[in-house]
Amino acid sequence: MNAYRTACFLFFTLLLGMSPSISRAQPLETVSIQLKWQHSFQFAGYYAAIEKGFYREEGLDVRLVEHDINGKHYIQSVTDGDSEYGTADMGLLLSFAEGAPVVWLSQIFQHSPLVLLTLSQSSIFSPYELIGKKVAFDSNDAGNAPIQMLFDQTLGPNSNLVENVPLDYNLSRMIRGEIDASSAYLSDQPYALKQLGYDVNVINPRNFGIDFYGDNLFTSRSELINHPDRVKKMIRASLKGWNYALDHPEEIIDLILSKYNTQHHSRDHLRYEANVTDRMILRDQTPLGKLDPQRVEPIIAAYHKLRLLKTQDMPDGLFYEMSKARIELTREEREWLLNHPKINLVMGEGLEPIVIKEPNGTIVGIIPDFLDYLGEIIGQKLTLITEPDLKRTHQRLQQDEIFGVAVTLDSPQRRKAFKFTDPYYQTQLIVFTNKNHADELHTRNDLNGKRVAVPEGHPSLSNYLAGLDDVTIVHAETPEAQLKLLQYGEVDAIVGYANYHYLIQAYLYTNLVPAFTTQHKFPIYIGIKPEHAPLVTILNKAIATLGERKRFEIISSWLNMEKPRLPSGHSINLTNSERQYLNALKKIRVAVQTDRLPYEGIDRQGNYQGIVADYIDLFAKRLQIAVEVVPTENYQQSLLALSQGRCDIIAAQPISSQVTRQFLTTTPYLISPRVFAVHRSLPVVSDFNEIAQGKIGIVADSADQHLLAEIYPQLALVPVTNTDQGLQQVASNKLDAFVDVLGSISYSIQKQALSSVKIGGAIPRDEQQTIVVSDKVAALVPILNKVISHTSAQDRKEIMTRWISVTYDNGINHKMLFKLAGVMLLLLGFMFYRQNLIRRNNTALMIAHKELEEKNRELNLLSMTDKLTGLLNRHAIDPIIKKEISRNKRSNNPVSLLIIDLDHFKLINDTYGHAAGDKVLTTIAQALSDMIRGTDSLARWGGEEFLLVATDTRILKATALAEKVRQTIENLNIDAMTITASIGVAEFHPDETFHQWYERCDKALYLAKDSGRNRVKVAQLPQSENVSPLSISNLLQLTWSNKFCSGHDEIDEQHMQLFSLANDLIDAFLMRRDATLIDEKLLQLSQKNSQHFRQEEQLLRRIHYPDVSQHCAEHELMEKKLDELVASYQQNRSDYSDLIHFISMDLISAHLLSIDNHYYPYLIDPVSQGKQA
Template structure:
């Protein structure tokens, strides 16, 4: 007992693991989530002792992580570029959904194209400013079109007008400019469709491979810290002032930064720390577009984006830890077994692929296909450990020597296919002298040889080959599962082959897992038990639909039906063609060519229909929308940009109107919405939603556009009082006179 006490004292069980984090800049609210995780004990609870390292202005953060000088790093979207160039990195979390990096210009420069030949203070490497360079590219500019000035990190150079533009962060420097009363313009790449991530947490693939639990614990504690920091901004500001204020900022500066950070984290829209693979791919393609990466660069992002373990299938701690070490799960499948499975031009299709897609969502890991030429090669690859799982495989004594099997996912009858002129067989002894094909390596080859030794089984390469041999008379019949046989009959052998027998044995299919990965088998079993029956049935319905032949020859009936079907198709084609031509003419007469909304002619018809309807019952409202200052847009940017604005707003209207509403272009920059069975208050709330959507949208070149709204309700009591449009015009005029960008209801 004394020895145990001494050992416990000498080697305490709960010593926190020391890890370090290289910040991407000086201490400020940008790293409040990390401060919260450290100071509130979240890292300590995770068994970690975390050292937060302030940026020294010269370190290369990515290289420091790769070299093992620090455990984790925080950096810009440069991280994605470095991974695509071959560096073994893992992106663990993203906190800023929009990069705060913008270009501040002297007040006379309003567009990127205004900076041709001007002095622009940017980073010494295009990688760091790829977001800005992509914005310039949209204006047919590159780095040779302006004079690059190396950064001094001194805002005074801009204030003294030594440069015409400088890169800044809207979380910090713009506040300083406003505070000092300096006039400036902001060129934000995101306003031109260039959206980059920032504040990206990452580590090396080596760290993840060797310490998966530590990586997971650190990531989770950091996200917990950010959630706390966003809910307690004032507390975090005071903490920074007391303990992390190396830049000597005041409360107001940190409060401004905190509010800006919250706007860019967008925690109400995205889970804190989440990574959108589509956005990462979009950023990757930006690097390619700028010529920084070859167009042939493979965008294989699965090993790069850290996948979190889902918590809705009841995984144990051991299973979760296992998944933390597996960014990708490899699998081998049958390359020629439709509708169950096939590989076409390197892509896996069939029911198997659909099941794997659902299971991937369940366990939070992608499945990667290891292509094979045939089923025997898939078996060999599984035996040699070249893939983690063998999909839709039947358990046999031989396979159990090297695979663990999950619970079944499919249970399918086995059937015999023959020529259509053959009989229907209920007694398999009738097949004793027949040559019957069966796919080599399939589990039921072994099964049938044992239970039906009298049948002459001939091994063939695939189900497709077996069916071909039956059709050519080289085999009397072929044995396989009902779904595959039925699929191929409907696709290629209608009127040639039929199902002539159903066996008592079924094909029971699950997943074979490498024997050294029992955790994966248990994870897949848990995922399989949570599969939605509706989704499984939808997959089966999409791929299969077949009935077993009852032994009657239907050749003549089939031929008659085909002729009748052909005549029906001819008449249907003629009808559809005439109907399509009629619809096309009607569309041309009712649709505005520019916006693809209803034109004024069609809107007039709709209004007249509503007027006739409410003579007996009901009511309706009209909403008239006018783009504010549209003449100035045309005069300043040209009619081409004006047309783009009209199209953009028409899309906003289409996406926001209700099913029962009809929207059209009333003329020029005016739009009109007909709202059946709608009172003025409901129409006003609806208008406010559309008004906000337009105000918050970013438009090409113009950026911000607003619109004014006029609303009027019509019913049996007031329909004859005033001309309809006059009441609308008056309401719209009230909005314009009151300052625009608002909605007014006609009295």
Template sequence: MNSIKIIVLLVLLFTNLFSKQEISVQLLWKHQFEFAGYYVAKELGFYAEKDLNVEIKEITPHITVNEEVRRGRATFGIGRTSLLLDIEKGDDFVLLASIFQYSPSILLTLKSSGIKTPQDLKGKRVMIASGSEYDAEFFTAFRHIGLDFLKDTKILQHSTDIYDLINNKTDAMYAYISNEPFYLRDIGIEYNILNPKNYGFDFYGDMLFTTQRVIDNDPNMVKDFKEATLRGYKWAFENIDQTVDLIYNKYNSQNKSKQALLYEAYELKKMAYYETDEVGVITKTKLKRMVDLYYENNLLKNPLNLDNIVFEYNQQELYLTKEEKEYLQKKQVLKVHNELNYKPFSFYTSGKPSGYSIDLMDLIAKKLDIQVEYISGPSWSEFLDKLKNNTIDVMLNITPTSQRLKHFNFTIPYKKYNYIIYSNSHSKISSLDDLKGKNIALVKDFAIYEYIKQNYPEININEEDNMYEVIRSVGFGKSDATITTEPIAQNVIVENSIYNVVPTGSLILSNEEISQVNLSIATNKENIILNNILQKALQSLSYDELFGLDQKWFVRYQTNDEKLSFSSNEISYLQDKQVINMCIDPDWMPYESIKNSKHIGLTKDFMDIFEAKIGIPIKLIPTNDWDESMTFAKERKCDIFSLAMPTEERLKYMNFTTSYISSPLVIATKNDKLFVADINDVINSEKIGIVKGYAFEEIYKKRYPNNKLVSVNNIKEGLDLVAKGELYGFIDSLITIGYQIKTNYISELKIAGKFDDSWELGIGVRNDDLTLHNIFQKVVLSLDEGVKQNIISKWISVVYEERVDYTNLFRVIAITFVIIVILAYRQYILSRYNKTLQIANQNINEAYLELRYLIDTTMEAIFIVQNGKCIDCNYSAIKLLGFENKENILNKDILDFISTSSLESVLDKLTQSKVEPYEIKLISKTQEEIPVLIKCQNFKSNNKEIRIVAAFDLREIKEQNQKLQVAYLEISKKQEELHILNQILESRVKEEVEANLLKDKILQHQARLAQMGELISIIAHQWRQPLACIATCAIGIRLKLDLKKYDFSSQEGRDDFVQYLYSQIDDMEKYTQNLTQTIDDFKDFYKPKQKYNLININEVVLKALDIIEVSITKSGTKIIKELNSIEPIRMHQNEMMQVVLNILKNSYDNFKEKNISNSVIKITSNDKMNGVELIISDNGLGIEEENISKVFDPYYTTKNDQKGTGLGLYIAKAIVQEHHNGTIRAENTQDGISFIIFLNKS
């Protein structure tokens, strides 16, 4: 019964000591995806990891966020830009982050109201949340276009009910673009949006803020809350579907549909990452723009000091409250304990206090600007009494215990050490059980003294006054052992040459409170304010300051640190980091394990060294098995893995240091199995166990597709299955299997074979933190080889010293000779097999690379999707979305790349296994919308559903179609400015528009023809120049007007302008007629009802040059015309002009692509006996001989940019041969190529 009471008391005491901090955040609106980061941080434990218990408060009518934070009813709030006005009025609000880089705030009106612009709001009712009317974007945007928001509208208090707008209780309503528009559209109500962003005002939205009072009281809590919240938002935007499910099931007070939440999520994601790659960015530059606009509009009397209103956490800055500052001014001197001999932490020498803890206290006192009086002489027990009685203020290097917590408050530990048993070098004492009935030397009232005295009455305690007497007691045989830490014991041993006292065992205590030596600073229980001051001062010490103390006092105990140096950036990183979260394999002894929530094993010793080297704590994140550890790594719950090996899959979320432990890969079988010389002998024929998620599981499953590997949860499960005969063998490290066999399976299992592969184990570091990876790489490289071998030997020797079975030893010796013979034969077979396997693997690899090359060189973007995530893509996909490499696309939700305008149609087709081509819009890296034509097809691979998505970029096609429209729009815009022109001009413009409408109808008709693809390619090829010329005419007219080249006040100026305009319109008409004639020509070509006339070939060439010569010669190309033919030939003029244009355009494109200088095109015509010959040649380096015969094949092109369709010369050949009974051929010349066309007179 007494033990139960003690346990309950300890739980209550430590719950009180380490209880989570209660804080709250006031939301700006009702629950919705807008606040997803807060929900995720709470539900996924991000707040809990920071010891924060956060209450999330939904908005209710008649309260304002600013007032709730001002009155202290909420610790944090989400505010609008009107916060700036409150700050000027005296509120101590401080901005922490801006969740959205531009505000989602808009005004909604019904279409039926006729309110389309801000000017239409004059005299109207506007329902808006209190304070929103002062938002910078609303006030300034609308004032700039003539609406004084405060004077010209009637402002109503927001009801949060959209039906007030629908039922005409207000004319306009404040809303979020991510919410209400979706609802109105869903119920079929048409609406208008008045958005300040459309007028150039993209200010911050949803600004997280608190008060300076909160920051002064606990800046670390503010920093932790901000970091956890932004981490929540990052996770929410990366996992939208899961976040929507969370909100839908737990935070759905508005009863939103999942579709509405999805719409909101993708809209808000665009706002959160607008012009940034991080969530929550707030810059003083953008903030200053907001302040300046308030000032310019007389909302602020004076510009604000931005340094005072943006929270920039500085760990080295000391934030003290007014009460704490007054305490220090009144106190002036602190009385601090100093021991006589507790080296290297606290001792008295040469008439003054010295030691690590003393120097630490001096640094703190300097920061607090207070004097310290050190009290030396009393024993440890006497010091404890003095602190209880308030005759001293502070005790240093003291560990919290349940007994001490009744009287003292403690800071966080400034040093942590494991307990180590020290005994005589001939002793075998390595545990507390070994000490039962023996004598142990301890300093009275030390934490370990209290623990042993209370829990182990069988151990006799020899009480000593200090650590020197303790070590002497063990060295001279008065006591059998002591329990202490390495720095203290080593200091006494070295200084006093007591070398027969050595460490004989590590101690892991089941009691949570003293499982380690946690050296802290203690104050009297009543002096809470001093404890808070010392806690803040301790946390404000810089990395350089603490590192300097370590170098001074512990350098003799560090290993090879002359190899270790950090950059200024790495030092700054460590100063801000505070703690590193670590995951391990919870069941992989002797490497590592979790026992009683503590890290034990070989890697624990390494981590203690690493922790000392970097100077900040490494915190264990407990997991149940390796699979859960890997899941935590993917979810970024762990910063590092203590021991891990790189694989292709793991490199997607982890980087790895150089290995610091290496061990061969072996297989364990039952004793009756034969020796396994090669894994190839068994992996495809026998059931072999391996722990799920281990590196070699992934490696071997890829290397041996026909494997019979069986995944198990841990080593014990795998070896148990081998012992039962359910598995042939189990694969793991030599060290771990050797440990398990010697410990649990000594007469059942054996190591039956060692493979060529080995575990090369380093530290795994999350791959989004390169600085941390660099730090651990340096730490691993600085590890002393001797220290490393000592640690490994310590754990491996323990394994083999615990039990030695000589029977098994003789058995092994007996079969060794047989094994050697078998190995020799197997080696011969193995070398032959490996050579064959190597050739096969090489062939497979080459075939894979060829396939990969084909996929990467297709013009379509290809995405491979599994479970909604993109698992692979080709180069065209990377280029389409504007990324540098595929890492920016892999493992992302495919919906992240879909525009919200296309989201609904994509979601409708998401479950269909085959989707015919349809048009949607993608979102690029720069948030640009990209029109594409996509096609989807599902198939199964390894029983997993895979979806192939092919996307064809429509931008160029749409741009070509828009060029003509742009030209027309330019003319239309200028019609208003040219109202003084006569009726003739209006008539000509009208005719131009009608002519182009006629062309659109012709295009629609041609779209129904069977050979649509070929027609579009040819039209696109021939239309570029006329369209560009039309645009040039329109731009020329506009430029003349903008530059005021004509004097419209005089008749002469008007006449000059009309004459110029007529010439431009004539040119435009000529180009338009050419476009129309092209349509008619191709229509006749495919019908075919063509008109043939007797025409001279020179006439065709000159007409073609009328269209293209300017463009060609502008680029520096010279055109030589030797047109000698005089005989007319019966031909279709426009078709032959098409042939000439195509050849000329190909030469022009080739010059540009190959960057040919001094380029020349020569056109020659000659009369022959039976007809006419036309030769077009250039000096563009020609075509490779093996390809020249293919130039007339359909879809063959030599253009590298994939813009060529490969149809131009194919159609040209058809025109010459089939329609004109002629011939066309291509021949390489000395420096280029010639196309020779011959037309028969008949």
């Protein structure tokens, strides 16, 4: 035994000695991060990742390298290999464009802290006051682009109105008055100046709509190629460090003070930095590390405008997240992709919807969608270029920039020219015919004796017909010509591809249908030039991820692919006696409930509609028998009508022991979950028993009433007339809950726009609908069972999706649903046992089970559209509003809200009826949809109220839009009814919530109502709004300040008069004053303005102003522009937004308050000059 133990000990000792992974820890990989500045809280996340061991956990030993101001540029330090990683700003984009091999890994600062600083005592609050002043900023550094863009946007392109002096961050220069302003970091210099006793004014580019990204983490292309796993580890650990640093700022400040305080900052200074850093990162609004392409695009456009970039194209290969492959690639494959950031493929046009070139040059279609998917998988965009014909396609292929052809069929000749990928798409041959011949064509042999058209240049289609003895082949020049021959009856059939579905729909050839699909399939490949052979293996890996579901998703989004229509009765094997019975019966009298939508109901025109109606219509068509509707009000009346012989069947009846004992029934064809609705303010309900002690509403004399009394005998049930009434009482807190089937509740919530009601959960007993049959027509039972059993899942899905949209509590307790699922499985197991005895029932029940599972999965889907008008509803527009608010706070993009309420709408309903009211709503919805921009969002907010979210729209433009909406509604001629609307308008301000924004707009709406209706009112500003005389696009009124005075009495008096006239015009426009008054004010403004310009020009010549010629030319242009806009407005009085914008922004703010400032210094003796003028 001792010898055995000794041997084992020696064996394991030897094993441990041979295994480095066991005997000692793996050595850490040493890398460094080049910082873009000196140590400060700006880099807190990297300090935290080092000190808390996050890098060590990933196997990394990370060193931080401070930036040497007199040394290399921090980006060059990484590209030269001095450091593997670095921190940078948007300047990284320009470095990449200039050829630097860098990769943008993660975005840390969502906003740039770069600002302009002035001393408070200077009274310089905006770029306009910097004209003629000295400003320190680095015009050659791409990182200072926000400052350049600020001047470009406010003072004009390539503006030389400010004197640019070198930047050295020496604050004493500003204190001594050597410079008037300096670029600075919001997290640093403002605090330093404050400590020296100087208050500062911050001119933030974000306040002028210029919102650049701040600090990021980047690496070199070689690091990504050679160490892709290390890159992932670095990103993970760094983000973990940043999260820790932002959660524990005091701990990191202690760490900086003890280890990294090379700038000798105080604790308070670091706290200030921490606070600003947190505001620049904004984790609560944007996930840490996220880079949004939509924010990069305007930044690229800004660089292009400053001529720092040659194009506005999104750079390929720069952004790690956008170029990260979703498949495993070898080192060589990754390197090849990084060295080929732009992959161009070519193909011919004219194969819609395989490829479609839109008028604006955008290329869309099936192939572009496939290429987009493959590009996402390999982490690199595949760019498709199209040519109008085969000759030009071959010519383009010869160019070096083209890597291959996007679409090719297999052939020996093509195999010699290209390296083929695996097939990524295939098309089948389909035979199409017109509806008159659909019952005759099911196989290839059925084409004998027919005239069949094929397109020229497609030998595969002609070959398909070879061997048929008596077929006449007609050649058409194009697929379009081929379809035309069939549409006009010149041929009996055509042979084509799957894309013919799209062409049939596009040309509205509604008479054409697919007869049958052949077994002939043609694979589609990508052909790659031999010199780019590595791309083939890369693409094949991506193609391997293309499952059938994804292929179907891409193709079906373009092709309306219906299954070939079967001949009448083809799939229902009725016996001769059953067919004779139906022929003798001639029609079936069906008892239907008049007000039970979405299941069934009768509209004002007497049309039978709803889910059950669609089923009955489907059954009747397949049995080729007429249906006569017998209206009833509820289940009890339907059963009475059947007993009295007034109907043959009841269209839908919930199964119960009473019904099955007394009447003949078919197999169930419709299963609906029973659910309960509660008030939205109620917390998540995990079990119906939690609310069972309250008042529970139920439709009187319904199957649900008897069932609930049986399952929950303790319930205090409150009968209501119908579902609508029950949900209204839940909304008003008169009921604690209301129970009905899922479809009825979701339909009613949507119809009534009850945003305060939600579906709380399910009742563990579903409603199974069956057809009840009179014993006088007992022979119908087996016939109906056959047609029910042949109802496909697709048939059922199409019927349900036409009627059901569900609003469900997102906080639903899934544990309760799992219990329900268990109960259902037991129930279905028992039913399955029974169906083994009654085989003909099996299909319908299994389909019902699948539908039930599908509905349970869909319970959390929100209803997206208003059933009546087709507009978005409250639930659908809510995320749009949230997105626009977020965009405003992130990028300063303006957004305005319009609440549109129809005047005296109740009177319309009471006078003309609800059908007329519905027509008014649908007509107005269509009219408004037609007039708004594609970027705006229109929703029915409830009842007669609409909500319009106008993106990128300031209040002046929004008010003009509101006036246009008001006039559009007033000018509608709807059955001789007079329809008007009152509208409230409000622009969103960053300091408010949506609720506050909506409240302001709603108050404006009611002010419009109280002022006589049929008018537009603008909301008051929020209390927190900081009024600035230059923010007129936000304020609607111009505000004069003594700071605008030149000191020349007459000039100042003229400026104030023009101010006053401009305010009068704004008021006249927005308050819809009389057109005559507006024209008078416009004439006064034009005359006063011209008079002012002439006198000002005389003054400028007298004081020898050097730019007098340029100033006079500016006057001439402005007068001409004003005359043009006035004339345009007087021709079309519904649109005055451009005129208001010109008067307020260009004439008053830009010219009188800014350009005129240039000559003020030349007014040496303002008093005497005023007397002489």
